[in-house]
Amino acid sequence: MICKDFAMRIIAIHLLNDYSGSPKVLMQLLKHWSEQQLEIQLYIGNPNKGFLSEIPKINYHYYGYSFARNPLVRFFKLFGSQFWLMLLLILRLKKGDIVYVNTVLPFGAAIAGWIRGCKVIYHLHETSVKPRLLKVFLFGVLKLTAIEIVYVSHFLAQQEPIAKKAHIIHNVLENDFMVQSQKNKNCHKANPVVLMICSLKPYKGIEVFWALAERNPKINFKLVLNATKGEVEAYYKGQKQPKNLILYTTQENTHPFYQEASIILNLSDTQLWVETFGLTILEGMCYGLPAIVPPVGGVVELVENGRNGYLIDSKNIDLISEKLNELISDKALYKKMSDNARAKSGHFSEANFKRKAMLLVSS
Known part of the structure; x- marks a missing residue:
């Protein structure tokens, strides 16, 4: 001291x-x-x-x-x-x-x-x-x-x-965060939730997330945006929101979102924005969430392709959608990736x- x-x-x-x-x-x-x-x-x-x-x-x-x-x-x-x-x-x-x-x-x-x-x-x-x-x-x-x-x-x-x-x-991750996440034993959920937490910026891939929700009506999607209610409403004004997509404004406590989620995403457009780390991905991994992230940037120091998630460019919506469904339908694959995600976060x-x-x- x-x-x-x-x-x-x-x-x-x-x-x-x-x-x-x-x-x-x-x-x-x-x-x-x-x-x-x-x-x-x-x-x-x-x-x-x-x-x-x-x-x-x-x-x-x-x-x-x-x-x-x-x-x-x-x-x-x-x-x-x-x-x-x-x-x-x-x-x-x-x-x-x-x-x-x-x-x-x-x-x-x-x-x-x-x-x-x-x-x-x-x-x-x-x-x-x-x-x-x-x-x-x-x-x-x-x-x-x-x-x-x-x-x-x-x-x-x-x-x-x-x-x-x-x-x-x-x-x-703060010790308190890790302790709280350990109370949640992630498992293959009957009603899977795909989660993304990011800023209200196009280069963060929010339109891709919207498109994934439209393509996968049987999967629940939750998008937590670092923005006010007015900002979110103004941005999406006039757009027909998919029934399986829920939008949230700025959240002080994100633990409930990680607890109920099955998979966490980062969909940043690598031509416009390269993630230098990916703290929300790390937080999700601590909860045992497999991650799908871009193949470049600091996030690749967190996610190992095929081990605790997938490295996929956000423009490849078909492949992202395929991997989401694969993780949701294959319990053994999901458990392996979930366990590996939690173990990696411990580093x-x-x-x-x-x-x-x-x-x-x-x-």
């Missing part, structure tokens, strides 16, 4: 708090660091409810960013908020601080840390940043300012090689994550 009079502060920065993967990983880091009596200042765009809300022993600051659907408005909001964040931190940072930038988006914090001579660490979650010019700018700031980089997968480290001190820290526990987390701030 680090003693309470240790002078170092961690200044953690994130853009948009919600219930997606990147704020969840930062939450896990902050909880562990706070348990070690480190002083943590957290800067996020605004007090939206999400994984970063109400973490004990954390000092919160907000710098006025809010998401906008219009790309041009969103661009100006991003750059305006980062300019303001940069000015705030230039005035507040101390040279001994660690500036921990979660995702490439809060670039203002990285510039401020670089100007003040702080140790800047980036936690890199993404490679698919559009438009291309924005990616060039954001990764240019990263290369200029970062002292160390944390990658969420080996794939991402290979995809975005940067000449800095690098760490691979896979996303992991992503908190113990190693915590050890690496402390190395980041003590080296």
Whole structure:
């Protein structure tokens, strides 16, 4: 344990708090660091409810960013908020601080840390940043300012090689999550449910999921979207929803969905978005759910084709549909893949994550 009079502060920065993967990983880091009596200042765009809300022993600051659907408005909001964040931190940072930038988006914090001579660490979650010019700018700031980089997968480290001190820290499952999942003994269900949890974005394959439901009327499909009721209704306005498809808005507690599901999917369009890890897939595997995921990206570090799921491009709807029906109809195959999925998820526990987390701030 680090003693309470240790002078170092961690200044953690994130853009948009919600219930997606990147704020969840930062939450896990902050909880562990706070348990070690480190002083943590957290800067996020605004007090939206999400994984970063109400973490004990954390000092919160907000710098006025809010998401906008219009790309041009969103661009100006991003750059305006980062300019303001940069000015705030230039005035507040101390040279001994660690500036921990979660995702490439809060670039203002990285510039401020670089100007003040702080140790800047980036936690890199993404490679698919559009438009291309924005990616060039954001990764240019990263290369200029970062002292160390944390990658969420080996794939991402290979995809975005940067000449800095690098760490691979896979996303992991919290102990509480694993304990709760162990109470659920997954089995071949009489009324199978195919589950997908993702953002309300076309590149996440939500239209493919809809099409799979239409093709397989005897199978139940559940789509949990990180969006409000109004956003979901506006997106699907005028479309005839299949009777076997249920849409859900943002969920704070996803355990009930994993408990009743049979199979979990990730259908991201690899031409538009490459998954760098796949936390919902890992969570589903912990519940013994076989997974069908794209054949590229960080998700292939979780799913072994034919062992605990299948690697299939989301454009190949025929093959995905075939494998879904095969898993549902073959009890022996399902049990083998379910057992293998649960066993694989056990490799992503908190113990190693915590050890690496402390190395980041003590080296």
